[in-house]
Each structure stands twice: as C-alpha cells, then as structure tokens.
Amino acid sequence: MTWTLLRGGRLHDPTNGVDGEVRDLAIQGGRLVAIPDESPTEVIDASGCIVMAGGIDLHSHIGGGKVNLARLLLPEDHRDRMGGSNPCALGDNPLELVSCGHATPGTLATGYRYVQMGYTAAFEPAMLAANARQAHMEMGDTPILDHGAYVLLGNDEHFLQRLAEGAPPEEIRDLIGWTLHATKAMGIKVVNPAGISAFKYHQRKLDVDESHVHWGVTPRQVVQALARGLTDLGVPHPLHIHGSNLGVAGNIASTLATIDALEGLPAHLTHVQFHAYGKEGPKKFSSAALQLVEAVNARPQLSIDVGQILFGQTVTASGDTMRQHANAGLANPRKWIGADLECEAGCGVVPFRYQEKSYVNALQWAIGLELFLSVRNPWQVVLTTDHPNGAPFTSYPHLIRLLMDRPFREEQLARLHPDVAANSALKDMKRELTLQEIAVMTRAAPAKLLGLTDRGHLGLGAAADIAVYRDDATDRERMFTTPEWVFKDGRVVARAGRITATPVGGTHFVTPRFDDERISEHNGGFAAALRERMARNGSVHPQHLEIGHDELCACCRGGRLLPTACFEGAAS
Amino acid sequence: MTAPPPWTCPFCPLLCDDRDASAPACPKAEAALAASTPPTDLSARLHGQPVPREQALRVAAEWLHAARQPLIAGWGADVAAARALYPLASRVGAISDVCGGEPLAQALRAQQDRGGYTTTLAEVRRHADLIVCVGSWPAERAPRLFERVLAGRETPPAIVVLGDDVTAPRSITVEGRTTDIEGLPTGQDLPTTAALLHLALTRPQLCADERLRALAERLRSARYAVLIWEPGQLGAQAGLVIERLQGLIGRLNLSGRAAGLPLSGSGGAASAQAVHTWLSGLPLRTQVGPRGLEHDGLRLSTERLLADRAVDLLLWVGTFPDQRPPDGDRPRILLGPPALAQTLGHESATVFLPVGTPGVDHAGHLVRCDGVVMLPLRPARPSALPSVAETVNALLAALQQLDAVEATT
Numbered sequence: 001m002t003w004t005l006l007r008g009g010r011l012h013d014p015t016n017g018v019d020g021e022v023r024d025l026a027i028q029g030g031r032l033v034a035i036p037d038e039s040p041t042e043v044i045d046a047s048g049c050i051v052m053a054g055g056i057d058l059h060s061h062i063g064g065g066k067v068n069l070a071r072l073l074l075p076e077d078h079r080d081r082m083g084g085s086n087p088c089a090l091g092d093n094p095l096e097l098v099s100c101g102h103a104t105p106g107t108l109a110t111g112y113r114y115v116q117m118g119y120t121a122a123f124e125p126a127m128l129a130a131n132a133r134q135a136h137m138e139m140g141d142t143p144i145l146d147h148g149a150y151v152l153l154g155n156d157e158h159f160l161q162r163l164a165e166g167a168p169p170e171e172i173r174d175l176i177g178w179t180l181h182a183t184k185a186m187g188i189k190v191v192n193p194a195g196i197s198a199f200k201y202h203q204r205k206l207d208v209d210e211s212h213v214h215w216g217v218t219p220r221q222v223v224q225a226l227a228r229g230l231t232d233l234g235v236p237h238p239l240h241i242h243g244s245n246l247g248v249a250g251n252i253a254s255t256l257a258t259i260d261a262l263e264g265l266p267a268h269l270t271h272v273q274f275h276a277y278g279k280e281g282p283k284k285f286s287s288a289a290l291q292l293v294e295a296v297n298a299r300p301q302l303s304i305d306v307g308q309i310l311f312g313q314t315v316t317a318s319g320d321t322m323r324q325h326a327n328a329g330l331a332n333p334r335k336w337i338g339a340d341l342e343c344e345a346g347c348g349v350v351p352f353r354y355q356e357k358s359y360v361n362a363l364q365w366a367i368g369l370e371l372f373l374s375v376r377n378p379w380q381v382v383l384t385t386d387h388p389n390g391a392p393f394t395s396y397p398h399l400i401r402l403l404m405d406r407p408f409r410e411e412q413l414a415r416l417h418p419d420v421a422a423n424s425a426l427k428d429m430k431r432e433l434t435l436q437e438i439a440v441m442t443r444a445a446p447a448k449l450l451g452l453t454d455r456g457h458l459g460l461g462a463a464a465d466i467a468v469y470r471d472d473a474t475d476r477e478r479m480f481t482t483p484e485w486v487f488k489d490g491r492v493v494a495r496a497g498r499i500t501a502t503p504v505g506g507t508h509f510v511t512p513r514f515d516d517e518r519i520s521e522h523n524g525g526f527a528a529a530l531r532e533r534m535a536r537n538g539s540v541h542p543q544h545l546e547i548g549h550d551e552l553c554a555c556c557r558g559g560r561l562l563p564t565a566c567f568e569g570a571a572s
Numbered sequence: 573m574t575a576p577p578p579w580t581c582p583f584c585p586l587l588c589d590d591r592d593a594s595a596p597a598c599p600k601a602e603a604a605l606a607a608s609t610p611p612t613d614l615s616a617r618l619h620g621q622p623v624p625r626e627q628a629l630r631v632a633a634e635w636l637h638a639a640r641q642p643l644i645a646g647w648g649a650d651v652a653a654a655r656a657l658y659p660l661a662s663r664v665g666a667i668s669d670v671c672g673g674e675p676l677a678q679a680l681r682a683q684q685d686r687g688g689y690t691t692t693l694a695e696v697r698r699h700a701d702l703i704v705c706v707g708s709w710p711a712e713r714a715p716r717l718f719e720r721v722l723a724g725r726e727t728p729p730a731i732v733v734l735g736d737d738v739t740a741p742r743s744i745t746v747e748g749r750t751t752d753i754e755g756l757p758t759g760q761d762l763p764t765t766a767a768l769l770h771l772a773l774t775r776p777q778l779c780a781d782e783r784l785r786a787l788a789e790r791l792r793s794a795r796y797a798v799l800i801w802e803p804g805q806l807g808a809q810a811g812l813v814i815e816r817l818q819g820l821i822g823r824l825n826l827s828g829r830a831a832g833l834p835l836s837g838s839g840g841a842a843s844a845q846a847v848h849t850w851l852s853g854l855p856l857r858t859q860v861g862p863r864g865l866e867h868d869g870l871r872l873s874t875e876r877l878l879a880d881r882a883v884d885l886l887l888w889v890g891t892f893p894d895q896r897p898p899d900g901d902r903p904r905i906l907l908g909p910p911a912l913a914q915t916l917g918h919e920s921a922t923v924f925l926p927v928g929t930p931g932v933d934h935a936g937h938l939v940r941c942d943g944v945v946m947l948p949l950r951p952a953r954p955s956a957l958p959s960v961a962e963t964v965n966a967l968l969a970a971l972q973q974l975d976a977v978e979a980t981t
Contacts, residue, residue, distance in 0.1 A: 063850075065944055071849045075684055075867050078853050087864030097662040098860050099852050106853030130692075133937060133946040138850045141655065157698065200699055200796070202829055325825065335687040340831055341944055342694040349687075535724055539693035541589045543577040544947055551948060554652075 002041035003028035004490070009046030009468060012439040013053065014379075015448070015457030019436045025051065027464040030490035034460055046468050049484055052439045053456050054120025054465030055396075058446040059240075059270050059305050060387040062110050063124040063138035063149065065131045066317040066347040069337050070104040070388070073349055074315055076333070077103050095499050103314040103388040111143035111505070113394055115494050118467030118483040121146040121455065121508075122393075125189050125240060125270065126319050128152055130342040130540070132183040132547060133555055136507065140556030144493050144501075146465075148450075148508030148562075150240050151183045152319055154190035154222045155197045156344040158533040160215040163225055173229040174526060177514030180235065182546040184509040186450060186564070187237035189270070190226055191319040192244055193219035193258075196346040199322040206322070208244050208257035219244050220261040227265040233512045234567030236451020238266035238303075243275050246323045250279035252288035259295050259302065268449060269296075271307025271386040273368040281423070283359055289370035290425060297376050303449050304375070307386035308368035308399055309361065315351045316389045324348020343537035354391075362416035366424040372403055373431045378440040379448065396442075397480035403433040404476045451564050452508065464490035506560035507552065513566060580949045582650075582931030583892065584714045585838045585941030586693070593952035598715050604893045608932050610953060611910035616926060620919030629963075632887075632905045632923045633970035639885035642666040645673075645874045645898065646907075647844035647856070648890035649927070650936035650949065653960035654840070654847035657889065660964055663971060667859040667883065668848060669874045670841045671895050675803035677857055677869040678811035679834060680845075684869075685811075688818035691798060691831035692942040696721045699796035699829075700729045704787070706817060707762045708805035709733060709740040710835050714941075717800075717835070722746040729798075732756055732787065735765060756783060763809045766816035773823055791820070797830040804836060835941050839892040840930075842939040843946075874898050889960055891929040907960055928957035936961075 006025040011018045026035045061067050071077070078101045080086040088100035099108030114122060122142075127135040127149035139147035153159060153176065162171065176188060194217055195206040201214045208219045227239040243258045245251040255275040259267075269275070272292060280286035296302050313332075318324050321338055328336045328350055337349040354361040368390070375381045383400070387393040402409050413421050421427065433441075447456020454462050466487040472479035486494035493501045530542045549561060580589040581596055583604040588596075596602060616628035636642060644661050647654060647670045661668050670676060682688070696703070700721065711717050722728050723746055732754045733740045743752045758765045758781065765784075772779040772788035779785055791797045799817050806813045817832060824830035837845065849855045854865050857872040866872075877883045878900035886904040888897040896915070897906055903921035906912070910926040913919075930936035933955035939946050958966075 068846055068850050069943075071853055072680065072683060072845075072855055073687060075854060078865060078867070087861070087866045090862070090864045097659055097851070098865055099662075100865050101853035104853070107850050109853060128944070130694075130945045133948070134846065134939070137651065137655070137847075137937075137946075141851055200695070200829065202795075331687075335685065337683065337687045338689040338825075339944070340691045340695045340699075342692045343698050344694075537694060537698055539697065539720065540945060540947060541578050543575070544580070544589055557655075 001028060003036050004042045004044060005040035006044050006046050009049045009051035011051045011458055012435050013458040014436055014440045014444040016459045025458060027490045030464055032458060032460055032462045032464050044485060048471055050435060050469045050471050052467050053443045053458055054467050055118050055442045056446040056456055057119055057122040057384065057393060058382050058450060059125045059384045060122045060393055061124060061126065061317050062122050062142055064127050064135035066349055067104055070315045070317045070349045073335065073337055074351060077101050093499055095502055103392050107138050107141040108143060111145050112499050115144045115486055115499065116497050117396060117481065118469065118486050120465035120488050123147065123186060124149040126152055126191065127183065127185060128341055128345050129179060129183050130344055136184065136552060136555040140559055144488055144503060145505045146508060147505055148186035150187040150189040151179055151185035152191060152345045153179060153188050154193045154226055157197060157537040160194060160197055160212065160217055163217050163221060164215040169228055172225045173232045174514045176229040177233050177512040180510055180512050184547050184552050186508050186510055187235060187240055188226060188230055189240040189242065190222060191242040192322055193222035195244060195322045196319060200340055206244060208254050208261060223258055223261045227262050227267055231265055233514065235510055235512055236564060236567065237449060238268050240268045240270055242270050242320065246274050246320055247327060249277050249285045251275055251277050252291050255292060256295055266301040268303045270305050272304045273307045273309065273364060273371060276367055276371065285360055285363060287363060287367045287370060287425065289367045290374060293371060293374045296380055303380045305382035305384040306368050306371050307384055307390045309354050309364045310385065310391035310395045310398060311354045311356050313353045314388045314391055315349060317349045319345045319347055321346030321348045324350050356416050359417045359419055362420040366420055366426045369402060370426050373429045378437045379445045381441055382446050383441040397477045400438055400480045401477035406430060406432050504557045504559040506562045507556045508562045508564060510566060511563045579952060580931060580947045582938055582949055585835050586714050586716060586720060587938055587940045587947045588716055589947055600715050607893045608909060608929055613910055614926055614956060617913055617919065617924040619922060628923050628925055629966050629970050633967055633974055635885055635903060635905060636664050637971060637974045641883045642885040642887060643874065643877055643883040644668045644887045646671045646889040646895060648840045648892050648895040649960040650840060650930035650938055651843045651847055652936050653889065654844045656961040656964035658848055658851045660968055662860050663968065665860045667872050667877065669857050669872060670844050671839055671890055672804065672841065673857065673873055675810055675836060676841055676845060679803040679814055679836060680855055681869050682811045682814040682818065686815050686818055689821050689825060689831050691833055692944050693720055696798050696833055697725065700798040702790055702794040702797045703729050704732045704734055704799050706799055706801040707735040708802050709738055710800055710802055713802065714835055718744050719746050722751065735762055756787060762807055762813050766813045770816050770820050773820060791824055791830065792828060797824060798833055800833045800835060802835045837941050839895055842941060842943055846939050878902060891927055891960060907963055925963055926957060927960050927963050928955050933957045934959045
C-alpha cells in the first residue's frame with residue numbers, strides 16, 4: 001500500500017506531548033500510521049520546517065443567513081481595497097472557482113484562504129435552526145475544510161415559555177438533544193441569553209439577573225438550564241456562551257455573573273474581548289481583562305476564545321439584535337441590517353472600521369492581547385477574531401506574530417491612541433507565546449474542546465490534516481501566512497500558498513442520546529410538544545425541522561459525515 | 573415521525589408545507605399544478621427539431637465554449653440548480669441575472685444603500701398587532717399569507733392597506749374569525765405616499781394629511797408593527813419606496829418595535845440570490861469578467877444586455893409557470909418544462925433541454941420569501957424529467973471534454 005514519508009520536520013504536537021522534536025511522519029490512507037516496512041511511495045523533505053496538525057477554528061462565521069446578508073449589504077467588500085473601484089483580481093489557478101471578498105468572502109474563497117494558511121477545519125458558531133439547511137449548504141460549499149456548527153438556543157419563545165413554566169430538567173435536556181439531532185449541530189450556543197427575545201418585547205438591555213419582561217425568566221436561569229442539559233447529555237463541547245451586555249462599558253460584571261450562574265458546570269465563553277470591559281478612567285471605559293483572567297485561571301472547567309480585534313474595515317454579524325441595534329449608530333459605512341427570526345433568534349449586521357486613533361478601539365485591541373497573554377493555561381484559550389466581527393480570519397498570521405514577538409507588539413502599541421499605550425497593562429507584559437502554545441491555541445485545544453479525538457494532533461491513527469511551515473523566527477506572520485505544504489486527510493491540498501486539490505470537506509456533528517420514545521409520532525410527549533411549539537411559534541411543518549442523514553449529505557455536497565459520540569455514562 | 577412528510581408548495585414565496593399536492597386548497601397552487609400536466613414529449617430540440625438529449629447537450633456545450641460573453645438568465649429553479657449554475661458561470665465567464673430581476677435588484681439596491689430591518693412569518697404571527705400593506709394586496713400573489721399570519725391568534729392584528737388603486741377585500745376570515753381590512757388611499761403615488769408617511773411620523777406638523785398622521789401615530793404606539801410590501805408591485809421607483817419604508821421602520825425602532833416583510837423571491841429567485849451570493853461573494857447581476865467579479869445592478873440586467881446586444885449567447889432557466897425566456901435575437905439554450913417548447917414561436921438558433929420543475933417532478937430545496945427559512949421540496953408526481961442541476965452538471969462535464977480535446981490538439 002502506498003504511503004508518504006514526511007521527513008525531518010520539527011513537530012509541535014501538544015496533545016501527545018511533542019514539543020519541537022524532529023520526527024518523521026508516515027501518511028497512509030488519509031491517516032498517520034507507524035512507519036511501514038516497505039519503502040515510501042513519496043518522500044517530502046520537511047527539514048527546516050515546523051510541523052503541526054491542521055488548524056481548527058472553533059468560532060468563525062462561515063455559514064448561514066447572517067453572513068450572506070453581510071455579503072449582500074457590502075458589495076464594496078468585494079473590490080480591491082474595500083470601497084475601491086476595481087474588482088478583486090482573478091486568480092490564475094484553474095482549480096479555484098471565482099469567488100472574492102475580504103471581510104465576508106464567498107464560501108469558495110473562504111475555503112481556499114483558510115487552507116492556504118494551514119487551517120483544515122472551521123466551525124460556524126451561530127446556526128439558526130430555521131436556517132440550518134442553508135448553513136450546512138454554505139459550509140458544504142466551502143471547499144476542503146471540515147466544518148460543523150453550534151445551533152442557537154436560549155432565545156426561542158417555546159424554550160423561554162417552558163422554562164418560565166418550570167419545565168423539568170429532563171424536558172430541557174431532551175429539547176437540547178432533539179435540537180442538536182434535528183439540525184445536525186456540534187453544540188449549542190446561547191447569544192445574549194433571553195435578550196434577543198426581550199428585544200422583540202421592547203427591552204433594550206437585560207442584565208444577568210434581570211427578568212425578561214414577558215416570560216419573567218432571567219439570563220442566569222437560561223444559562224444554568226442549558227449548561228445543565230448539555231452536561232447531562234454528555235455533549236463534548238460545553239455550552240458556547242455569548243454573554244449579556246456585549247460591548248457595554250462595565251460588562252465585566254455581567255460576564256462574572258454569567259460564570260457564577262454556571263455553578264461549576266463547564267462552559268466556553270466566546271469572544272470574551274467584547275465582554276471584559278470596566279468603566280474606570282476619564283473615558284469611563286477600561287480593561288477588565290485581568291479580572292476575567294483571574295476567574296478563568298481559577299476554573300479549569302472554563303475555556304474562552306478571545307475575538308481579537310485588528311484595525312481596519314470589517315463587518316460585525318451577530319445574532320444579538322439587542323446589542324447590534326444599540327451599536328448601529330457606529331456603523332461604518334453607515335448602513336446596517338437587522339432581523340427578527342422565526343421566534344428563535346435574531347440577526348444584526350453592522351459594518352465596522354476599527355481605528356488605531358480611537359481610544360475605544362485601541363483599548364479593545366489591547367484587552368484582547370492582555371487576555372491571550374495572561375491566561376495561565378493555553379488549553380483554556382482559543383485563538384479567534386470571531387471572524388469577521390473582530391477582524392477577518394485572514395489576519396490570524398498577524399495576530400500570531402503579535403503574540404509571539406514582543407518588539408513587534410510594542411511597535412504596534414506605540415501607534416495607538418496615546419492614553420491606551422500609556423495606561424495599558426499590555427505594555428508591561430513580557431510574555432511571548434511559544435510555537436507550542438500557538439499549536440495549543442490553534443489546533444490542540446479546539447479539537448479537545450469539541451471532542452474531536454482524531455483531529456488537532458499528530459499521533460498514530462489521527463487524520464492526516466497537517467500544516468508544514470518553513471520556520472522563520474524573525475517573521476512569524478510570514479511563516480504562518482504561507483505554509484509549504486498543507487495536507488487534508490493525507491492529500492496535499494496546498495503547496496507554498498497555491499491550492500493543489502479541492503476535495504469536499506466533512507461535516508462534524510454530535511449524536512446525543514436522548515429519549516427516542518419522546519419523538520415518536522405515536523407518543524404524546526415530545527412530538528405533541530413540538531407540534532404545539534410550531535403551531536404557536538413556528539411557520540413550518542414539524543416534520544420539516546429535522547434534517548436526515550441523506551439530506552445532510554446532499555446539503556454538504558456529498559462530503560463525509562463525521563459524527564461525534566457523546567460521553568458515555570451521561571445521565572439518560 | 574414515521575408518516576411521510578408533507579408536500580411543500582413551490583409556487584409562491586410562502587412555501588406552504590402543510591397540505592398535500594392533491595388538495596392544496598390554494599388557487600395559485602391549484603392553477604400551477606393544473607398547468608404543469610405530466611408531459612408526453614420529453615425530447616430535447618435543436619433549431620425546433622427533436623434530437624437526442626446527448627446531442628443537444630453537446631451542441632449547447634459547444635456554444636457555451638465558443639461564446640465570448642454569455643448571459644445566464646432566469647435561474648427559475650431550486651437551490652441545487654443554483655449551486656450548479658454558478659460553477660458554470662464561473663467556468664464560462666458569464667453574467668447572471670434572474671427572471672423578473674428588476675424588483676429584486678431595486679430591493680437589493682435599497683438594502684445596499686441603507687440596510688433595513690425585516691422579520692419572518694412566525695414572528696409576524698407571534699408579535700404583530702398592526703400590519704400595513706403598502707401599495708398592493710399581497711394575497712393576490714401569496715393567497716394564504718393572511719391565513720399563515722393570523723392562524724391561532726387570539727387577538728388578530730389590525731390590517732391597513734395603504735395606497736391608491738389597490739383592490740383589497742373589506743375583510744378576511746381565518747379560522748371562522750373575520751378581520752376587517754382598512755383601506756387607506758392617499759391620492760398620491762407610492763414614493764410620495766411613503767415620503768408623506770415618513771414625514772407624518774418624524775415631523776407631523778408638516779404633514780397635512782390627517783389620516784397619514786393618524787396612521788403614523790398608530791405605528792408609533794403599536795407593540796410590533798409590520799410593513800408588508802411586494803417589490804414587484806411598487807412601480808418603477810421601488811427602490812426609493814423601500815428605502816423610505818425602511819427609514820420609517822428604523823425610526824419606529826428607536827423607541828418601539830417594527831419590521832418589514834418584503835414578499836418577493838418566488839420562482840426560485842430568492843434561492844438563486846442566496847446561492848450566487850454565498851458562492852461568489854456577490855449577488856446576482858454579477859459578471860465573471862476578465863478583471864474579476866463585477867456586480868452592477870443597473871448595467872447587468874437581462875433586458876438591457878439583450879436590447880444592447882451586449883451578450884452573444886443566452887442560457888435561460890425557467891421551470892415555474894409563467895416563466896418565459898426574454899425576447900432577443902441572441903442564440904439561446906433554454907432549460908424549461910417540456911410544454912414550453914410548444915409556445916416558443918421561432919426556434920432558430922435554439923437548443924431546448926426539457927427539465928423538471930422542483931417540487932413537482934423532483935425533490936429539492938427553496939428559500940422562502942423572508943430569506944431565512946429553507947424548506948425541502950418533494951415531488952408531486954413520478955417523473956422521468958431530469959432536474960436543472962443534473963442538466964447543468966451534464967453541460968459542465970461536456971465542457972470539460974471540450975477543454976480536454978482543445979488541450980490535446
């Protein structure tokens with residue numbers, strides 16, 4: 001049987017405790033295997049190169065209605081410089097179909113650009129159940145990358161009503177399990193718990209212990225119920241939380257209250273840069289990064305991703321209509337899209353230009369970096385820009401250099417609003433992340449947090465998703481921009497920045513065990529509840545809520561289905 | 573859930589999925605199903621003569637291969653069709669536009685200039701206490717609209733129809749409950765009406781029309797006001813009207829709640845728009861040009877390109893009732909239901925490839941009017957007709973063969 005020898009690379013494989021050792025890898029049948037006895041069919045010389053598993057982005061808005069709305073809203077994003085007059089230049093690679101954009105590229109371009117950077121998987125964090133088919137199709141049309149999505153819960157009227165009526169935990173657990181099953185999701189995300197719904201009832205803010213004006217429930221109850229249900233189901237990825245009061249000065253109080261609401265249950269707090277603000281200082285806006293870090297350092301069951309902002313034009317796309325409506329006045333260019341969605345959630349798309357000379361933006365930049373550099377355990381931190389909300393994913397190599405190269409970071413800091421540069425804790429942070437820590441934050445930790453046992457590492461039996469970077473200690477940005485080789489399931493898909501093959505990626509989803517009887521047509525319980533739910537809060541037939549395996553396969557262009565089992569022994 | 577899932581009606585923007593195709597109880601669905609009777613002649617045609625499908629596909633591929641500036645128009649099919657058509661457009665360097673593209677382009681332009689706030693069917697049913705239909709009676713084109721948004725409501729919303737020359741009933745009855753329809757003619761054209769209503773809300777002292785001031789006050793005090801409009805019924809300045817209405821909604825949302833429900837995107841247009849946008853990054857009326865992708869909602873319209881003879885080949889896709897290829901003298905490749913062949917008139921320089929209608933002949937998906945919900949379609953009858961997606965993929969394969977031949981000679 002043919003096999004490929006990847007020879008002489010320096011491996012960074014934190015999952016298996018390999019930190020910069022020169023080792024050979026054998027690739028056979030799309031997997032990493034022990035070096036076979038027969039001679040290799042192909043030898044790739046990786047000497048002088050850093051070898052890591054393919055990158056995994058666990059929070060990137062790559063599929064679903066709101067990203068597409070952002071594309072519709074911003075045709076200028078698809079010209080040479082945003083707003084320039086020339087179209088994005090055509091590539092010269094006949095393997096690539098024509099697709100373009102910077103902050104919200106077409107799905108085709110999204111796949112090509114991720115893979116060119118050495119990423120081999122990305123996860124859409126805010127899939128709407130009513131829009132799940134489209135989200136899966138968009139991800140299926142994102143070439144090469146494996147993908148999956150977290151489905152939104154915690155703002156749909158049925159859930160809030162049942163919570164208000166005191167539904168037993170088993171019912172909430174089965175609702176979560178059924179929602180994951182029906183939409184073929186990888187996890188559950190809650191966005192501004194109960195707040196998106198509250199906005200439909202005229203509320204303009206909702207603190208963690210404040211009651212939803214109609215249902216009377218609080219964000220604390222929503223977070224608790226969802227985190228408990230996911231734990232009971234044994235879903236590997238814990239509750240993915242976009243907390244209350246995003247972007248509001250002083251929101252560290254809400255963020256800490258949300259952590260408190262978890263009562264020790266595991267959770268992933270997403271784009272925490274937007275949730276770590278104090279209200280100290282002359283501008284009543286300050287960094288609360290260290291307060292958040294203290295809470296994270298003390299709780300190994302928590303993980304975060306940062307949602308780093310980087311300067312320049314982008315667009316924010318969020319389910320958080322309450323906060324996006326509040327921020328719409330800052331839209332640049334001055335236009336925005338909002339929507340209320342199917343009694344489930346909402347959507348707000350606000351274009352944004354982060355500016356170095358803006359005190360607030362500069363401080364946001366510094367807060368993100370403070371978070372990266374002060375969480376003690378890198379396994380609790382995932383590298384994200386919340387693409388495209390903080391910056392497009394294509395800026396990851398720049399972000400990596402900021403984290404690994406202190407003089408470079410200080411050079412950038414010196415260009416910012418002077419008050420930020422003078423007062424930020426960042427200026428005193430000497431830490432430079434190591435290649436091993438970057439490998440944790442960009443591959444190993446996200447794989448672990450998602451329950452992907454055969455991805456994110458280079459051990460025997462792992463999928464041969466591999467990025468091979470030419471080592472360049474002087475310019476980590478250049479190094480991480482253009483790997484020499486990228487392998488997807490053992491196949492070279494990019495060589496020195498050029499796409500060489502465009503296989504269809506696979507779809508990750510969880511297969512939670514929940515009470516099957518409860519969804520039987522002939523059983524009163526769950527099916528009746530679903531019918532009732534759709535009769536009052538829906539507009540499609542209950543049988544159209546569920547995406548079967550065949551349909552999922554068609555949505556995802558025939559890519560492989562990659563079910564992830566839930567933890568054994570979870571409560572049933 | 574073991575019972576077979578219900579049929580989804582593909583014939584209007586609402587995509588109702590609660591009734592069987594044998595008894596849709598909707599005049600539009602009944603008429604469309606009656607019009608798409610099972611075909612007797614499935615043959616492809618070249619210049620009006622029946623030919624084997626392979627031959628028609630080969631000729632079509634040769635024409636596409638030779639064309640200097642093809643136009644892919646219509647896009648009147650399902651999501652799978654659009655997912656096949658864009659790779660074809662990318663491959664041959666085409667311009668893409670949908671059937672009835674003008675209202676779609678006007679609505680998009682308003683959105684690209686100012687954005688907007690919209691809602692979906694379930695939200696309207698749950699929250700709306702005041703519905704204002706602007707410029708038309710939408711049930712003419714979406715017969716079950718009010719049934720869908722009033723069913724199960726204990727207190728139905730007030731319904732107002734704003735604009736002149738709108739024929740609306742005086743009341744509608746849903747689930748045995750009758751709701752009055754209030755007509756509000758203004759004696760003005762729609763752009764003026766929309767501007768005056770905006771004025772009545774923002775600076776009421778300057779608006780002389782008492783009834784518009786009263787309506788503005790009702791909108792302001794509504795718990796959740798919904799404006800419904802049909803871009804295709806708003807006239808030549810639809811974009812301006814929509815922009816005004818969205819300005820009004822934005823204003824209402826400063827202190828209360830309101831949202832728009834545009835009704836459009838039937839005949840596969842909403843699906844085509846979504847798919848073209850996600851694959852390429854840009855909406856329809858985009859050219860895969862030598863300099864890259866160029867989007868121009870004014871310049872790249874089907875009618876204009878054909879009138880200017882700015883394209884040298886038309887590939888047209890239209891599988892739904894009333895979708896007919898545009899006039900023009902360009903050579904054309906037509907994908908439509910078999911019955912279309914009988915109504916083409918001239919067939920010089922024409923390749924005709926019969927295809928099925930999604931939701932009638934084969935399964936598929938469509939995007940609903942609100943652009944949020946995508947529903948699966950099921951065939952309403954057994955059919956041997958290939959889908960648009962299958963046909964376009966066969967065209968792509970034939971094109972690849974031509975490339976291979978060219979590369980070796």
